[in-house]
Amino acid sequence: MKLTTEKIAQTLGCSYTGADYPLDHVVCDSREVTAGTLFVAIAGEKHDGHAFIRELDARYENLAYLITQPLDFVPRSPAFRVRDIRRALGMLARTHLSGMHARVIGVTGSVGKTTTKNFILSALAPAIKATGTKGNQNNELGVPLTALSVAEDDEAAVIEMGMRGLGQITYLTDFVRPDIALITNIGVSHMELLGSRENIAKAKLELVDALQPGGAALLNGDEPLLYQARPQKKCYYFGLQDHNDYRAEKIEGNAFTLLYPGGSLHISLQVEGRHQIMNALAAFGAGHMMGIDPALLKTGIEAFRGDGRRQFTQCIGGITIIDDSYNASPESMIAALRVLAQKPGRHVAVLGDMLELGAYEEQGHREVAAICAELKIDVVITAGKAARILYDALPPSIEKYYVPERIQAEPLLRQVIREGDAVLFKASNSMEFNRLARALKERMGNQS
Structure with a gap:
């Protein structure tokens, strides 16, 4: 079910007058607005989205606006005023996902989140239609915007979730709960905020705590802080060590044998490094947990060339x-x-x-x-x-x-x-x- 003006009003508890019509896009950048767009007016350090509404309202039909400040004119399209625009956006994301068929793969970790997310999208591409986070928009704005971009014919949404402290992933998953929770690793990024790798692991594991009923986690089994955590959820593990469900052996450069429950495949990557082998294992594991044919996952993984900004x-x-x-x-x-x-x-x-x-x-x-x-x-x-x-x-x-x-x-x-x-x-x-x-x-x- 598409987002509509009436659905926005119901979700946010706002009132408006006018027709009920669908909205095909949700954006924060006024340059991306077209007819049928919900424009989210963010008051940022450099620009205030509210300043663009008069011009947008004159130019386009069938818009809607999410605002936090009163407007100095009466727009043709409905404006929904809220106290907390990020929370309102999250509430809309939750409502939107509830009407979609896509299974959500949530991805977090200290490093490699974006590359792993892109690897998963490449792995899924030969088998199903999927969408995912654009770039690394993994915060309180990026996560709901990604969720709101999920289309009715998408079968998967790969959503990257960042964090800068305890409770942040819990906040994000209040709106976007995963069917598969993937944690790439536990490093030392954000140590200045969390103080220890144990606290970083605790913050990342909030993603597993938020799993949908019947969901499962996919964790880096080479990381003791994840393998020994043993959360009270169904878990699978990936890595190079023998105890992992998805593991690599006979590694020669960028080629290796991928072992998975029920079989094995020879994989030859187009990206370099042992860390990319780990990313490939995570991508395969996520797809395999969705029931996708291993041969199709192999095709997608071997087609991955990187994302252009990294390495x-x-x-x-x-x-x-x-x-x-x-x-x-x-x-x-x-x-x-x-x-x-x-x-x-x-x-x-x-x-x-x-x-x-x-x-x-x-x-x-x-x-x-x-x-x-x-x-x-x-x-x-x-x-x-x-x-x-x-x-x-x-x-x-x-x-x-x-x-x-x-x-x-x-x-x-x-x-x-x-x-x-x-x-x-x-x-x-x-x-x-x-x-x-x-x-x-x-x-x-x-x-x-």
């Missing part, structure tokens, strides 16, 4: 550039370094701060330095305040450089990088290491 590899002007600058934690940085170490040529790691680690900051950066030594990375260029810890922990056998600011690393790249190198860029997103990667790509492209 994007290009060969330009004789240089292999791995741009994995979208975000970073110790786990994801170590995984990226392992990918770098498999490349031919001299290995150059351009590394920046890993943020939101709290008391784990020093240990996390030291762990990355130890992996650089273990993998015999040839050159490490570090930039940022916390990256100084990493730099100081590197052994003298590694050619190493440190600069306080990212912008100071660009001249170093021109000085250090040479033809035949493999270069990794990795840091927390706010460090904007994508600028360094882009500058190197442009320079090498101009030289070729």
Whole structure:
């Protein structure tokens, strides 16, 4: 059942006058509005959505508005005023999903949520129609917006759920309850807010607590905090260890044998790294738990090429550039370094701060330095305040450089990088290491 103006009024306890008509889209961006749209007027730091309503109302028919402030004119389309726009959006999402047939796969974890979500969508594609979170919109706005985008003919909705503290996933699942709860891993991101990995695991496991009746969890069985948690729900496990229901063996590069309850398959991935094998196991497990033919899941998994923003590899002007600058934690940085170490040529790691680690900051950066030594990375260029810890922990056998600011690393790249190198860029997103990667790509492209 589509969202309608009458359904909005009933769900939110609002009154309005006018005709009842369906709304095909729910958006927060005024540039995405067309006829038949519910426009959610968010009052943000830079823009206030309420300021665009007069223009939208004059331009389009059959709109509706979700607002928190009184308007200074009487719109042609109904405006539903609420106290808490995020909660109202969640209530609409719950109402909308109740009329849909799609099974909800909720995905959370410290790292790999977005890639795993995209892997699942690729795995399901040969068998069923599914929708999922756009990008990494996994918060109080993104989760209900994704739920409201579920169509009547969708058979699955893969919804990413982030958290920044205890109770946040419980809040999200009050509106969007999963049929399958998938937790990718437990890392140290948000340690500054939660204080320990045990608390991070507790926060992530809220997703399992919220399962629909008859639902089941799919957990990383290589993570003791998940495998030993033994929640009072039906659980399956994925990983590389023998006790997992979905596991990989005979790993050779990006190829492996996938063992699952009732059979096995040979899988050859188009993405690199052991962490991607874990993502593939999770995607297969989610699809298999839905009853999808394993051969179709294999087709979808092997077709996955990545999402373009994470670990994007290009060969330009004789240089292999791995741009994995979208975000970073110790786990994801170590995984990226392992990918770098498999490349031919001299290995150059351009590394920046890993943020939101709290008391784990020093240990996390030291762990990355130890992996650089273990993998015999040839050159490490570090930039940022916390990256100084990493730099100081590197052994003298590694050619190493440190600069306080990212912008100071660009001249170093021109000085250090040479033809035949493999270069990794990795840091927390706010460090904007994508600028360094882009500058190197442009320079090498101009030289070729």
